[in-house]
Amino acid sequence: MTECIRWFVPLLLTAAAAAQTASPPFDLETAFAAAMPPREESRWTLIPWRHSLTDALAESKRTGKPIYLFVNDGDVESGRC
Numbered sequence: 001m002t003e004c005i006r007w008f009v010p011l012l013l014t015a016a017a018a019a020q021t022a023s024p025p026f027d028l029e030t031a032f033a034a035a036m037p038p039r040e041e042s043r044w045t046l047i048p049w050r051h052s053l054t055d056a057l058a059e060s061k062r063t064g065k066p067i068y069l070f071v072n073d074g075d076v077e078s079g080r081c
Helices: 002-020 028-035 053-063
Strands: none
Touching: none
């Protein structure tokens, strides 16, 4: 019994001290904002991308601007191509 009390009391005191210094609740919005790249690294999202190659070709012929073809197999917002 004395051996049980010998390790239980320090454990109980440690748990009580940890409960008093608990971290604030997790905020998903703050974590998401911290994980996002800086604005200067996200400028490509301001480009008016076309979802249809046919539409892009028609606009290219009309405006005389070249086409940049970007193809991916995932979620563009994830940063993976």
